Amino acid sequence: LPEDRSQPIHISANSASINEKTGVTVYSGQVEISQGSMKIRGDRVELYRSADGDVNRIVSIGKPAEFEQQPKASDPVTHAYGLRMEYKINSQQVTISEQAKVEQGQDTFTGERIVYNMDKAIVDAYSSESGDQRVKMVIQPKSSRNGLNP
Amino acid sequence: MFSSTRIRLLIALAIIAPVLIFWGFSGDTLQQPSGSSKENAASIDFFMHDARTVYWSPEGDLAREWQTPELKHYPLRSRSELLEPETSMPTPEGGLYKMRANEGWIVDDQSQIQLAGDVEVHHNPQSGPNGVLTTSSLTIYPPRNIARTDAPAKLVRDGEQTETVGLEVYFDQQRIELLSNVQGRYNAP
Numbered sequence: 001l002p003e004d005r006s007q008p009i010h011i012s013a014n015s016a017s018i019n020e021k022t023g024v025t026v027y028s029g030q031v032e033i034s035q036g037s038m039k040i041r042g043d044r045v046e047l048y049r050s051a052d053g054d055v056n057r058i059v060s061i062g063k064p065a066e067f068e069q070q071p072k073a074s075d076p077v078t079h080a081y082g083l084r085m086e087y088k089i090n091s092q093q094v095t096i097s098e099q100a101k102v103e104q105g106q107d108t109f110t111g112e113r114i115v116y117n118m119d120k121a122i123v124d125a126y127s128s129e130s131g132d133q134r135v136k137m138v139i140q141p142k143s144s145r146n147g148l149n150p
Numbered sequence: 151m152f153s154s155t156r157i158r159l160l161i162a163l164a165i166i167a168p169v170l171i172f173w174g175f176s177g178d179t180l181q182q183p184s185g186s187s188k189e190n191a192a193s194i195d196f197f198m199h200d201a202r203t204v205y206w207s208p209e210g211d212l213a214r215e216w217q218t219p220e221l222k223h224y225p226l227r228s229r230s231e232l233l234e235p236e237t238s239m240p241t242p243e244g245g246l247y248k249m250r251a252n253e254g255w256i257v258d259d260q261s262q263i264q265l266a267g268d269v270e271v272h273h274n275p276q277s278g279p280n281g282v283l284t285t286s287s288l289t290i291y292p293p294r295n296i297a298r299t300d301a302p303a304k305l306v307r308d309g310e311q312t313e314t315v316g317l318e319v320y321f322d323q324q325r326i327e328l329l330s331n332v333q334g335r336y337n338a339p
Contacts, residue, residue: 011334016314018305020275020324021243027332035338047336053279053308055336089338 001070004036004118005092009055013045023049033058037077038069038118040087058087067094071121076105080116092118100125106140197222201232205260205292214239214292216256228258235265239321245275247321251288263290271297271319281307283319283326295321300329310336 014029024046031045042060050056060067067080067087083098093115096102100114102123112128125135201221207213218232235254239247252267264287271283285303290296297319305312305326316329 006338008338009334009336011332011336013332013334015330016312016328016332016334018312018326018328020273020278020281020326023278025334027334 001037001073002119004038004069005089007036009033009035011045011047023053031060033060039067040085041066042085056089058089060085060087064099065096067096067116069118071118075121078116078121079103080114082114094118108138109135110137111135192224193226194222195225212240218254230256230258232256237263241275241321241324243276243324245273245324248272248274249288249290260292263292264288265290269299273324275324279308281305283317285317297321308337310334 011027011031011033013027013031016025016027018025027045027047029043031042033040033045040058040060042062042065044061046059046061047055048057048059061084064081064083065085067085068077070077080094080096080100080102082096082100084096086095086097087093088095095113095115097113100111102109102114102116102125104121104123109123109125111125112133113126115124115126116122117124125137127134198221199219201216201218203216203221205213205215214237216232216235216237218235220233221230223230232254234250234252236250237248239249241247249265249269249271251265251269254266255264257263266287269285269288271288273281273283275281283303283305285299286301288297288299291298298317300316302313302315303317305314312328312332312334314328314333315331318327318329320326
């Protein structure tokens with residue numbers, strides 16, 4: 001939701017390692033992060049800070065890592081999956097890589113890398129450089145979305 | 151002429167007097183039964199008030215400093231008990247760890263220091279916000295410069311809060327391992 005970004009970030013995990021020198025905290029084991037309606041899950045989550053100590057970047061690694069958020073109250077929840085996710089808090093952008101997949105309502109996007117803009121709920125999908133992982137989109141026709149048969 | 155209370159008092163004195171007189175002349179306290187000369191483990195051989203103890207590293211740097219209003223040494227337990235101990239430990243980068251607790255024990259060989267009761271560890275790093283760790287007990291291992299607890303603990307820093315059950319602090323590396331049930335709360339930037 002639009003107000004998500006001003007909400008506190010809550011994290012739960014089996015264990016964690018705080019490095020006060022580098023400012024990096026690594027959470028391990030059934031990690032779940034929530035900020036308003038946004039949730040990130042993973043096996044291992046790295047939390048990075050800016051120079052002034054604010055949390056500014058979160059990297060989640062899992063099999064797969066998961067992301068979900070409701071862009072607006074009237075929108076369906078967006079789900080994203082991938083072996084690696086990077087959430088940049090200031091730019092409100094999630095980059096999903098390695099077997100990336102995004103589901104927005106009934107529409108599905110897959111690719112080597114997907115960049116999801118949370119403010120605008122925009123999905124940018126990219127294929128792999130080698131070309132073996134192409135971008136695929138499945139966009140349901142409006143009529144079937146409303147449950148009518150063509 | 152004499153009230154009954156006074157009579158009873160006189161009778162009591164009459165009974166006790168011979169024992170006191172014998173004990174006084176003999177000059178010895180009641181002999182300990184032979185064969186049980188073992189000293190009581192709770193006995194103290196020295197104590198200090200308002201004690202301040204400073205430890206230096208082999209290189210001559212200040213390693214840590216202890217202050218306590220009362221220190222009692224128990225020879226048979228090979229350790230000292232500290233009331234409301236406070237310690238400060240500088241970090242290689244110029245930061246400082248300060249700790250306090252309701253009570254503490256220091257083993258004579260300095261291998262272990264146990265803190266118990268409202269334990270607080272304040273970390274004032276060279277740069278960045280201060281942090282405070284609170285728990286009910288903490289064991290410090292000076293030779294390895296680490297500390298550890300299995301008890302629930304809470305870390306608060308700059309409005310952020312993290313709770314855990316069990317942790318290990320690696321002072322030299324300024325690293326904290328949170329062992330289980332980790333719950334964190336961070337402010338949005």
